[in-house]
Amino acid sequence: MELYKRKNIPWRIIDKEALVVDPQSSLVYPFNRVAARIWQLLDGTHGLQEIAGIIYNEFEADQEIAAEDTRNFISQLKEARLIEKL
Amino acid sequence: MSRHKVSFSIAGVNFELESDKAEPVRWLRARYAPYLSQAMPGVRISLCYNSRRLPPPGKKLLCGPYIIYENRGRNLEFKIYAKGSYIALGDVLRFLISLVLLENGGFLLHSCGVIIDGGAYLFSGPSGAGKTTLARLLPQENGETILSDETTAITKNSGGYYGWATPFFGDFGSIGANNKSALKAIFFLKQARRFKLKRLEPVYSSARLLGNIFLLGGNWRYNYNIDRLCDAALGCSRKVAAYELEFLPNKRVWNYIKEKISPGG
Numbered sequence: 001m002e003l004y005k006r007k008n009i010p011w012r013i014i015d016k017e018a019l020v021v022d023p024q025s026s027l028v029y030p031f032n033r034v035a036a037r038i039w040q041l042l043d044g045t046h047g048l049q050e051i052a053g054i055i056y057n058e059f060e061a062d063q064e065i066a067a068e069d070t071r072n073f074i075s076q077l078k079e080a081r082l083i084e085k086l
Numbered sequence: 087m088s089r090h091k092v093s094f095s096i097a098g099v100n101f102e103l104e105s106d107k108a109e110p111v112r113w114l115r116a117r118y119a120p121y122l123s124q125a126m127p128g129v130r131i132s133l134c135y136n137s138r139r140l141p142p143p144g145k146k147l148l149c150g151p152y153i154i155y156e157n158r159g160r161n162l163e164f165k166i167y168a169k170g171s172y173i174a175l176g177d178v179l180r181f182l183i184s185l186v187l188l189e190n191g192g193f194l195l196h197s198c199g200v201i202i203d204g205g206a207y208l209f210s211g212p213s214g215a216g217k218t219t220l221a222r223l224l225p226q227e228n229g230e231t232i233l234s235d236e237t238t239a240i241t242k243n244s245g246g247y248y249g250w251a252t253p254f255f256g257d258f259g260s261i262g263a264n265n266k267s268a269l270k271a272i273f274f275l276k277q278a279r280r281f282k283l284k285r286l287e288p289v290y291s292s293a294r295l296l297g298n299i300f301l302l303g304g305n306w307r308y309n310y311n312i313d314r315l316c317d318a319a320l321g322c323s324r325k326v327a328a329y330e331l332e333f334l335p336n337k338r339v340w341n342y343i344k345e346k347i348s349p350g351g
């Protein structure tokens with residue numbers, strides 16, 4: 001199932017890290033490099049497994065850890081209502 | 087109906103305010119005394135307490151008991167229909183000044199500002215973080231100057247960023263001079279049982295700035311130019327060093343800070 005960022009969420013990439021602003025909750029989220037890359041990939045064309053695979057390849061992480069971290073982070077984004085499913 | 091006028095300059099922007107009541111203008115003249123100016127205004131504000139006429143063309147902004155219309159003609163103009171006491175006018179002006187500074191990548195920051203050795207240093211945090219305490223503890227013996235204990239303005243120009251005094255102050259009281267200086271560093275305050283300084287990467291500095299910029303924190307419902315605010319915070323974070331400062335609110339704090347900001351510190 002493809003995932004995408006909620007509309008009208010301003011975000012910026014800076015030095016490969018990300019700053020995400022949610023005007024509805026008045027919260028600001030700074031993301032590290034891995035989280036920023038996952039955030040970039042939430043464009044409606046990638047599913048969770050595919051994103052985990054890209055993180056595994058790009059960051060040379062342990063495959064299981066990459067999958068678990070990606071799943072956990074996406075779960076947190078859902079809880080914060082920053083992403084939606086297609 | 088007679089109009090009453092006052093002109094003032096804040097963070098390098100010249101404002102002219104006219105009102106159909108004398109009291110707000112008198113209040114502004116007293117409150118903004120160091121900021122009164124005769125310079126050609128770049129921003130005009132019209133304050134109407136008695137008007138029942140139709141609203142002017144322009145974008146409608148809301149701010150508590152005030153209804154504000156923004157009109158972008160040759161000059162930036164704001165028309166304010168006021169229902170409440172003029173005392174709340176200070177908050178409305180702070181909101182408008184925030185919008186105006188944002189036009190050029192600047193903003194108002196919830197912070198205590200000081201000038202040390204010719205450079206501006208800002209200490210930011212929410213109410214209770216220790217801003218007024220820091221201002222009170224500053225020994226003003228070697229030319230140190232306080233810009234504000236509550237709100238400082240940050241502006242951007244080709245040479246970099248500047249920290250400015252504002253007429254918005256906390257319990258410390260009026261500072262009494264419209265000073266500015268090149269912005270050297272921003273510290274985000276955290277009261278603790280020790281002194282510790284941690285450098286913040288731009289993305290984390292930006293997040294802290296956004297949490298302490300006026301317009302956000304409580305004013306997000308206006309949803310006004312959040313994209314532009316993000317760019318302003320990031321721009322400043324890329325150019326100005328930022329730190330998290332853990333500190334004990336006692337006299338040693340300024341020795342610690344001065345040691346850290348000194349060359350080789």
